[in-house]
Amino acid sequence: MHIRALEYADEGMDVPDCLPGAVVFHCGPIMACRDGTWSVVAAGPTTSARMNSLEPAMIRRFGIRAIIGKGGMSKETAEAMKEVGCVYLAATGGAAVTLAEGLSRCTGCEWEDLGMAEAMWRFEADKLGPLIVAMDSNGDSLYEKVRESLVTGD
Amino acid sequence: MIKLPEPVEDIVVNLLRLANTKLPEDIGWALEAAAGWETNPVAYTQLGAIMDNVKKAEHMGKPMCQDTGIPVFYVRGRFDSSIAAEISRGVERATAEIPLRPNTVDPLTRANDGRNLGSGMPIIHYIPTEDDFTEITVLPKGAGSENMTRLGMLNPADGVEGVRRFVMHAVLEAGGRPCPPSIVGVGIGGTSDRCVEMAKEALLMPIDEDNPDPDLRKMEEDLFVALNGSGLGPMGLGGATTVLGVRIKKAFCHTASLPVAVNIGCWATRRASARISSEGVKYSQGAIF
Numbered sequence: 001m002h003i004r005a006l007e008y009a010d011e012g013m014d015v016p017d018c019l020p021g022a023v024v025f026h027c028g029p030i031m032a033c034r035d036g037t038w039s040v041v042a043a044g045p046t047t048s049a050r051m052n053s054l055e056p057a058m059i060r061r062f063g064i065r066a067i068i069g070k071g072g073m074s075k076e077t078a079e080a081m082k083e084v085g086c087v088y089l090a091a092t093g094g095a096a097v098t099l100a101e102g103l104s105r106c107t108g109c110e111w112e113d114l115g116m117a118e119a120m121w122r123f124e125a126d127k128l129g130p131l132i133v134a135m136d137s138n139g140d141s142l143y144e145k146v147r148e149s150l151v152t153g154d
Numbered sequence: 155m156i157k158l159p160e161p162v163e164d165i166v167v168n169l170l171r172l173a174n175t176k177l178p179e180d181i182g183w184a185l186e187a188a189a190g191w192e193t194n195p196v197a198y199t200q201l202g203a204i205m206d207n208v209k210k211a212e213h214m215g216k217p218m219c220q221d222t223g224i225p226v227f228y229v230r231g232r233f234d235s236s237i238a239a240e241i242s243r244g245v246e247r248a249t250a251e252i253p254l255r256p257n258t259v260d261p262l263t264r265a266n267d268g269r270n271l272g273s274g275m276p277i278i279h280y281i282p283t284e285d286d287f288t289e290i291t292v293l294p295k296g297a298g299s300e301n302m303t304r305l306g307m308l309n310p311a312d313g314v315e316g317v318r319r320f321v322m323h324a325v326l327e328a329g330g331r332p333c334p335p336s337i338v339g340v341g342i343g344g345t346s347d348r349c350v351e352m353a354k355e356a357l358l359m360p361i362d363e364d365n366p367d368p369d370l371r372k373m374e375e376d377l378f379v380a381l382n383g384s385g386l387g388p389m390g391l392g393g394a395t396t397v398l399g400v401r402i403k404k405a406f407c408h409t410a411s412l413p414v415a416v417n418i419g420c421w422a423t424r425r426a427s428a429r430i431s432s433e434g435v436k437y438s439q440g441a442i443f
Contacts, residue, residue: 030220030255041253042211042220047298047331070298070389071330092203093298093333093389094422096220097210115266116256130199134391142196143330146385146392150326153380154319 001111001120002054009061016110018122019062026051026069028117030096031106038106040123044096045070048088056080068131072143078135088135090142102128159435162237162290165428166244168437169292170225171252173426174217177208178439180362181337181423184398188335197393201335204388204421219422222254223294225270226354230281230289230443231429238278241290245270257297279351281443287431291442293358299332299420305350308412317342317414318377324416325381325397330390333420337361338377338400341415343407352403353417358425358442361399374400388421 008015029043048069051058055073058064059080066086067073070093081088091099103123110120134142185208189201211218225245229237246269248254258272259265270276304324308316321340328336341352365371377400387393398421407413429436 028220028255030217030222030253032253042217042255044220046221047301049331070333072390090330090389090391092200092207093330094219094221094420095203095207097214097216097218098203098207100216100220101210115259117266118264130203132196132199132391142391146387146390147329149385151384152326153322153384 001114001118002051002058004111004114005120006054006057006061015062016120016122021063021065023066023068024058024064025123026067029100029121031109031116031121038109038121040100040103040106042096043100043103044094045091045099047071048073052077059084059086068128072134072141078139078141081135081137082139085137087133087137089131090134091129091131099128102126159430162240163244163247165290165430165435166241166292167248167251169290169426169428170245170248170254170294171215172437172439173292173294173424174222174252174254175215176212176439177218177422178360178425180360180440181398181421182208184361185335185421188395188398192393192395194387194393196391197387197395200388200391200393201395217252217254218424219296219420220255221296221298222252222257223296223424224257224300225276226293226295227276227278228281228291228293228355228358228443229278230291231283231285231287233280233282233288237288241276241278242271245276287429289427289429289443291358291425291427293354294424295354296333296420296422299336299418302328302332302416302418303350303353304416305346306414307346308414310410310412312412314373316412318373318380320414321377321400321416322380322384325418326384326386328418329386332418333422334386334390335388335395335398335421337398337419337421337423338381339417339419340400340402341417342402342404342413344405344413345407346413348405349413349415350417352405353415356401356403357417357419357423359401359403360441361401363441365402367404370402370404374402
């Protein structure tokens with residue numbers, strides 16, 4: 001959905017109105033549809049690094065305020081976060097049932113043709129977590145700190 | 155072929171449900187032990203969220219992770235070629251019934267099959283033996299960990315130390331991406347293809363059992379200590395719990411080769427096995443082969 005959002009914006013086409021100023025959750029959920037209403041079955045974070053080449057443009061273009069994911073993101077992404085005032089919140093990878101409880105309501109699906117994992121799902125959230133600010137809007141990164149102090153045994 | 159007490163298709167649905175909703179006991183125990191020694195508050199929070207999630211998934215019968223993976227099967231014992239089609243039918247039904255996330259796509263067009271099938275899927279490894287049973291094992295493999303797979307065709311002169319450094323580097327370079335605390339599967343020897351297969355098969359070995367080979371046992375223990383001393387921690391956020399276990403398989407290789415492969419299993423290394431014999435079907439998540 002990152003690729004499509006940026007393509008549409010580049011071509012001057014409309015993007016879903018939830019995108020400007022959004023909190024983006026890197027997650028390909030398992031969703032179930034009953035009587036035309038979607039509900040979430042399991043929804044944990046996916047590896048954020050996969051979006052490294054797209055996220056700086058997403059943050060700048062749409063004024064993204066927070067990213068929820070796992071594993072952290074690149075220096076280029078951190079720079080865009082600093083410019084726009086965006087934070088990266090680390091969710092626990094694999095904690096998909098616990099995290100799904102914090103997604104209280106699904107309010108729609110955009111670009112369903114991309115498939116369940118890649119579509120853009122809209123959620124209302126309540127007590128989603130635990131989440132940890134792992135990259136802040138000053139450019140500080142917990143991942144970097146951990147990486148710099150790794151004991152590699154070399 | 156053993157006369158089967160129930161359709162293979164049903165057994166496969168049961169296996170995928172068991173693997174995806176219930177964490178193997180040895181991994182659950184390792185998580186509990188880690189929470190007991192972990193003093194880093196961020197790491198402790200991650201372990202707590204994982205254990206809470208494992209309990210809820212089992213209680214609610216929901217997949218513990220939204221990435222229900224690529225279904226990788228191992229069929230061992232006596233079987234005939236019709237078993238592949240029956241496994242495929244089981245995967246398709248499990249995808250709709252459990253439900254599993256439809257994950258399989260064409261690698262270039264990215265078109266999703268919707269059933270977790272498609273060309274070349276599911277992955278099935280065949281191990282024919284003279285035993286009086288048919289054993290079907292499933293290892294649903296998520297992409298976060300699978301994408302961190304590394305193969306090194308080392309120089310034999312690199313020796314044991316070269317192997318150790320290669321594994322350390324693969325796990326630390328992966329950082330938080332494969333959802334640590336991980337289970338590290340290592341293959342040593344064989345050919346390039348067999349080496350990568352062994353690294354994945356190593357993830358089927360329970361982490362609370364000693365390796366029968368004393369040299370491999372020592373290497374597993376040394377890597378376990380070194381990786382947990384690295385400070386990477388759960389989800390790469392720091393802490394004393396980077397891995398829950400290291401498992402190694404080896405095979406003879408060419409005199410001019412030293413292949414090493416690393417296949418990382420996330421904390422949710424899911425596995426389940428069904429042994430079908432004249433006595434019925436016995437499900438297990440413990441020692442498989």
